[in-house]
Amino acid sequence: MSGREPGTLGEWLSAGGPEGDVVMSTRIRLARNVADYPFLGRIDERRKAALEHSLREKLGACLDAPVYHDLEAATPVDRQCLVEGHVISRDLAQGRGARGVAVGPGGVLSVMVNEEDHLRVQVLRAGLAPDEAWAEILAADRRLEGAIDFAFSPELGYLTACPTNVGTGMRVSVMLHLPALVWTKQVDKVLHAVSKINLAVRGFYGEGTQALGDFYQISNQATLGRTEEDTLRAVADYVPHIVAFERNWRRKLLAEHRAGIEDRIWRAYGMLERARLLTSEEAMEYLSALRVGVDLGLIGGVTLAAVNELFILTQPAHLQKLAGRELDTPARDEHRAAFVRGKLARLN
Amino acid sequence: MSGREPGTLGEWLSAGGPEGDVVMSTRIRLARNVADYPFLGRIDERRKAALEHSLREKLGACLDAPVYHDLEAATPVDRQCLVEGHVISRDLAQGRGARGVAVGPGGVLSVMVNEEDHLRVQVLRAGLAPDEAWAEILAADRRLEGAIDFAFSPELGYLTACPTNVGTGMRVSVMLHLPALVWTKQVDKVLHAVSKINLAVRGFYGEGTQALGDFYQISNQATLGRTEEDTLRAVADYVPHIVAFERNWRRKLLAEHRAGIEDRIWRAYGMLERARLLTSEEAMEYLSALRVGVDLGLIGGVTLAAVNELFILTQPAHLQKLAGRELDTPARDEHRAAFVRGKLARLN
Numbered sequence: 001m002s003g004r005e006p007g008t009l010g011e012w013l014s015a016g017g018p019e020g021d022v023v024m025s026t027r028i029r030l031a032r033n034v035a036d037y038p039f040l041g042r043i044d045e046r047r048k049a050a051l052e053h054s055l056r057e058k059l060g061a062c063l064d065a066p067v068y069h070d071l072e073a074a075t076p077v078d079r080q081c082l083v084e085g086h087v088i089s090r091d092l093a094q095g096r097g098a099r100g101v102a103v104g105p106g107g108v109l110s111v112m113v114n115e116e117d118h119l120r121v122q123v124l125r126a127g128l129a130p131d132e133a134w135a136e137i138l139a140a141d142r143r144l145e146g147a148i149d150f151a152f153s154p155e156l157g158y159l160t161a162c163p164t165n166v167g168t169g170m171r172v173s174v175m176l177h178l179p180a181l182v183w184t185k186q187v188d189k190v191l192h193a194v195s196k197i198n199l200a201v202r203g204f205y206g207e208g209t210q211a212l213g214d215f216y217q218i219s220n221q222a223t224l225g226r227t228e229e230d231t232l233r234a235v236a237d238y239v240p241h242i243v244a245f246e247r248n249w250r251r252k253l254l255a256e257h258r259a260g261i262e263d264r265i266w267r268a269y270g271m272l273e274r275a276r277l278l279t280s281e282e283a284m285e286y287l288s289a290l291r292v293g294v295d296l297g298l299i300g301g302v303t304l305a306a307v308n309e310l311f312i313l314t315q316p317a318h319l320q321k322l323a324g325r326e327l328d329t330p331a332r333d334e335h336r337a338a339f340v341r342g343k344l345a346r347l348n
Numbered sequence: 349m350s351g352r353e354p355g356t357l358g359e360w361l362s363a364g365g366p367e368g369d370v371v372m373s374t375r376i377r378l379a380r381n382v383a384d385y386p387f388l389g390r391i392d393e394r395r396k397a398a399l400e401h402s403l404r405e406k407l408g409a410c411l412d413a414p415v416y417h418d419l420e421a422a423t424p425v426d427r428q429c430l431v432e433g434h435v436i437s438r439d440l441a442q443g444r445g446a447r448g449v450a451v452g453p454g455g456v457l458s459v460m461v462n463e464e465d466h467l468r469v470q471v472l473r474a475g476l477a478p479d480e481a482w483a484e485i486l487a488a489d490r491r492l493e494g495a496i497d498f499a500f501s502p503e504l505g506y507l508t509a510c511p512t513n514v515g516t517g518m519r520v521s522v523m524l525h526l527p528a529l530v531w532t533k534q535v536d537k538v539l540h541a542v543s544k545i546n547l548a549v550r551g552f553y554g555e556g557t558q559a560l561g562d563f564y565q566i567s568n569q570a571t572l573g574r575t576e577e578d579t580l581r582a583v584a585d586y587v588p589h590i591v592a593f594e595r596n597w598r599r600k601l602l603a604e605h606r607a608g609i610e611d612r613i614w615r616a617y618g619m620l621e622r623a624r625l626l627t628s629e630e631a632m633e634y635l636s637a638l639r640v641g642v643d644l645g646l647i648g649g650v651t652l653a654a655v656n657e658l659f660i661l662t663q664p665a666h667l668q669k670l671a672g673r674e675l676d677t678p679a680r681d682e683h684r685a686a687f688v689r690g691k692l693a694r695l696n
Contacts, residue, residue, distance in 0.1 A: 259624055259682055262624040263623055263625040263685070266622040266623060267618075267624075270615075270619055270623065271618055273621075274614040274615055274617055274621070275611055275618065276611035276614050276615075277607055277608065277611040330607070337611070
């Protein structure tokens with residue numbers, strides 16, 4: 001159960017994925033708890049450690065070739081790498097005590113141990129792929145169910161630490177890249193409509209994080225009193241409307257303001273190619289514009305998958321892993337600029 | 349007396365010139381009036397036209413292969429090109445009635461007819477070259493004096509339309525590029541010191557224009573009661589102090605803030621290489637940074653002379669001459685970006 005680097009970028013992102021021009025990724029997670037143990041808010045350290053130990057073994061046995069990262073033992077940079085790769089939550093990284101994550105091949109499937117719930121099962125897919133993700137997580141859930149006795153009520157469904165997850169324990173999230181709607185100041189209108197149909201909008205790194213670089217995450221709110229299929233369809237059927245809206249505006253902007261749009265995109269490219277210091281925020285902003293440029297066919301030689309990777313690889317912990325040492329903010333800005341510059345030079 | 353294009357860039361700028369890292373150009377002009385004619389403020393149109401006609405002929409006869417531009421007949425774009433090339437003043441371009449300019453080979457020598465005075469003789473040289481410029485303008489002045497009876501008083505010296513020019517009628521101006529002093533906010537201190545020793549500070553296009561892109565023009569104020577040599581020395585001997593100050597700060601910035609300075613310069617280069625729309629102000633700002641980058645050896649393949657040319661060739665009228673038609677502001681921004689981009693691509 002070891003061998004791969006923590007935070008190694010999963011295949012899920014390297015693939016472009018369906019509707020990859022607007023949809024960065026689809027994520028499904030299931031919250032699960034073990035029947036014989038108290039919820040984590042009321043557990044003592046000894047039993048929490050015993051739970052982690054037991055789950056670690058069971059995950060090793062019933063998942064396909066997982067790598068387990070012991071997050072209590074991991075360095076802060078390794079933990080942060082997993083956050084940046086969307087493999088674990090910030091809460092799990094910043095938590096205390098016995099906890100970990102089992103990651104399947106390519107980073108598609110991961111199971112967090114002792115996050116808010118005993119288990120958080122997650123599948124990540126590039127692009128808009130709710131049905132594939134659902135099939136994969138269902139298969140994993142069934143294998144886990146064969147080995148673990150989950151806390152379940154026939155009336156309520158799966159029992160979870162937080163009441164908002166009771167029922168299916170399921171969250172479907174789609175990460176959208178909406179630069180044209182941001183640039184034309186229409187994104188608030190869209191997000192308002194989203195919230196009206198009981199979907200939530202979150203930032204680039206999930207709950208409580210900010211939308212960054214024109215990225216918005218749409219996910220379901222309700223988990224109680226509706227089936228998994230309903231939840232899936234509620235998100236999956238709504239997203240194509242936003243995708244079409246974003247696409248239309250990209251084309252419209254290009255048709256009606258070609259010089260301005262080309263200028264914006266090529267300036268971003270020039271900054272990425274030439275800057276010697278790049279903050280995290282700047283990298284997000286310029287990569288966002290570059291992503292549109294690739295989609296609109298303005299910039300050749302660069303693929304969406306390559307840009308997607310850069311979003312992750314230019315994050316602070318990934319830069320420190322690449323450098324092989326801790327870097328303060330100015331040093332990170334220098335490494336980030338050098339990394340992006342080198343990458344773009346190799347692509348051309 | 350024709351053949352060369354109006355506003356063609358003079359050789360004076362294409363050469364790098366002494367102290368070319370900080371000194372863009374040296375200019376000397378002499379104000380002269382013809383004894384038999386009233387000053388231009390009190391002349392009627394008929395006599396003004398007769399004066400212009402007579403001077404045009406005399407300039408043709410006593411200068412070496414001049415091209416005469418009739419500015420009453422010239423198009424606004426052609427007039428503006430001559431302003432942008434520093435060949436004529438804005439006042440002459442925007443004036444009315446019979447007026448013109450005779451331009452010698454390479455644009456080094458030019459003689460304006462019916463500007464504020466009947467004649468304004470000018471020599472332009474790249475870099476800090478006061479002695480060469482003085483030798484050239486003296487030779488030209490002597491040839492003109494052999495053909496024209498100048499208004500001269502044994503007590504006061506040359507008589508001029510404006511009392512501030514009476515005496516020598518001479519102005520020595522040095523165009524300085526002071527980015528390090530601007531970036532470190534020390535330029536005001538320097539300019540204050542300059543004004544204390546009775547030198548004037550002017551903008552990129554002379555009297556009444558703004559300092560632009562970190563360029564400052566230093567020139568003498570007094571023309572009365574001092575010799576030409578004194579005037580020349582007052583400017584020429586002071587400039588090297590500013591040059592040394594600017595140079596030290598460029599080195600100091602590079603030594604102490606290398607990443608920040610490289611970042612600033614390479615970002616400017618990235619904008620010039622990649623932008624699809626460039627305003628005049630942006631071009632000045634980025635070219636200014638590029639000029640420092642070339643001087644500090646950070647950017648190879650580009651010469652100071654090439655950057656100097658770009659300052660002029662990216663001005664509005666030059667862009668319109670290149671395009672062969674009138675361009676509104678957005679179209680100029682597009683042409684400017686395309687021109688700079690093409691130029692830098694050819695240099696690399």
